[in-house]
Amino acid sequence: MRPHVIESRQRWYRYIEQVLANPQDEAATRAAVTRMLTEPESLRTPEYQALWQQRGEQRKQMLGIIYRSASDEQRQHLLAELDEWIEDFNEMIARDI
Known part of the structure; x- marks a missing residue:
């Protein structure tokens, strides 16, 4: 697996860990989950985002x-x-x- 893919997954894991660290804050949890679903590119490395866009065009x-x-x-x-x-x-x- 390519390093930028691994780094992007690690970013997701760290983000999820941060969200789950404070489950009492329902508004923050909802906002974080919304971000993950609607802005997944925000958690990708720039290299992986460029590859993602290239593959999207190919698809x-x-x-x-x-x-x-x-x-x-x-x-x-x-x-x-x-x-x-x-x-x-x-x-x-x-x-x-």
Whole structure:
């Protein structure tokens, strides 16, 4: 495993340890968990973040190629699946999970 990946994981572990060290502060815990989920890049090393972005671009290109090579029926199926995911997420948001 690459050193910047290991360092980024260690940053996450240290951050989690800090959050769990004071479980009585519910607001701080909620904010920390929100940060971990919505801003994961903030805990990555700069090298790992650059690699992450590069791979993200590669994933987008690959998915574009796959999508363009799919049949109309396959695209419709994919869109239906995505609509179901959207519904699930909207339900979770409505329940404030």
